[in-house]
Amino acid sequence: MATAQKKYQLIMAVPIAVLDCDLLLYGPGHRTLDRFKLEDVTDEYLVSMYGFPRQFICYLVDLLGANLSRPTQRSRAISPETQILAALGFYTSGSFQTRMGDAIGISQASMSRCVANVTEALVERASQFIHFPEDDASLQHLKDDFYALAGMPGVLGLVDCNHVAIKAPNAEDLSYVNRKGLHSLNCLMVCDARGLLLSAETHWPGSLQDCTVLQQSALRNQFEAGMHKDGWLLGDNSFFLRTWLMTPLHIPETPAECRYNMAHSATHCIIERTFRTIRSRFRCLDGSKGTLQYSPEKASHIILACCVLHNISLELGLDVWSSPAAGQMEQPEEEYEHMESLDSEAYRVQQELLLTHFS
Numbered sequence: 001m002a003t004a005q006k007k008y009q010l011i012m013a014v015p016i017a018v019l020d021c022d023l024l025l026y027g028p029g030h031r032t033l034d035r036f037k038l039e040d041v042t043d044e045y046l047v048s049m050y051g052f053p054r055q056f057i058c059y060l061v062d063l064l065g066a067n068l069s070r071p072t073q074r075s076r077a078i079s080p081e082t083q084i085l086a087a088l089g090f091y092t093s094g095s096f097q098t099r100m101g102d103a104i105g106i107s108q109a110s111m112s113r114c115v116a117n118v119t120e121a122l123v124e125r126a127s128q129f130i131h132f133p134e135d136d137a138s139l140q141h142l143k144d145d146f147y148a149l150a151g152m153p154g155v156l157g158l159v160d161c162n163h164v165a166i167k168a169p170n171a172e173d174l175s176y177v178n179r180k181g182l183h184s185l186n187c188l189m190v191c192d193a194r195g196l197l198l199s200a201e202t203h204w205p206g207s208l209q210d211c212t213v214l215q216q217s218a219l220r221n222q223f224e225a226g227m228h229k230d231g232w233l234l235g236d237n238s239f240f241l242r243t244w245l246m247t248p249l250h251i252p253e254t255p256a257e258c259r260y261n262m263a264h265s266a267t268h269c270i271i272e273r274t275f276r277t278i279r280s281r282f283r284c285l286d287g288s289k290g291t292l293q294y295s296p297e298k299a300s301h302i303i304l305a306c307c308v309l310h311n312i313s314l315e316l317g318l319d320v321w322s323s324p325a326a327g328q329m330e331q332p333e334e335e336y337e338h339m340e341s342l343d344s345e346a347y348r349v350q351q352e353l354l355l356t357h358f359s
Helices: 002-018 021-026 043-050 054-068 080-093 098-104 108-124 136-150 210-215 218-224 255-281 296-315 344-358
Strands: 155-165 184-191 197-205 232-234
Touching (some): 043 080, 054 080, 054 108, 080 296, 136 155, 136 255, 155 255, 184 210, 184 255, 197 218, 197 296, 232 255, 255 344
Antiparallel strands (some): 184 197
């Protein structure tokens, strides 16, 4: 009986010993996981493996290092550099690949923890990198950049929604099921003429139409409160015409109306290009590796973290315009026939715009 009990204890001890792959790799005395050194590899390798060059990665280490070095209950901390590489590897590939964990010397379980840590650190800094400018000179610069594109005056940003596929939260919750019958988050974003994001609300359930998302958004509250008085956003016909939101004319009839619509389309296409760029760079969002296997809240944070990284890329002068991703999620079509009374003041503003700039 005693022999059988010892044998049972020995068998049970095996999986406990192999649960911590990092322990096997480095031994009980190792304090940080620093097998991977940035200086040991080329920029080409970093870009191919993690999607970004050395300059960008070093910037993130300086930016997030304090957050990622918080006291831990684990006996061995993973260095900020390694955590950032693990997270970038996931964001840009969309999977916890064994080869990626092997490259930086950590297990897939540790990679998952790294993604969570880096995601939260980036989300904490979202308002630092995603915001409308506040001073008059910067706001005028926004308008000038947009006007240079196609002659549309007064534009402060381009607004649109984009769906990102997620796993089903549970069988009963249909609020995340979009028009295609897929579970998704409907993300409301605004960008400038460069594709820099000025606003990003990534938590809205996929069942909500774009106009409903905007109606309930913090973005709408900002503009309704007059925080951005001297200008407007451009949105497509999935939104309602507002004094602060210019939409295309449904059926342009006059030459001025046609010129207005052409300028609107040529300008608004920048945000569609921005969505394609973000999905192309951050393959965890494009659906090519499947849906984000997280709760809606965690998936929302991952999307927002990718938005922060997109803006940092632009601020550091990296070329973010790239070809569309293959296998990206098909966006649900919006119904444009809104049963709402016309905003007479918004109509007056639009007609004045037609008269003064397009006639």
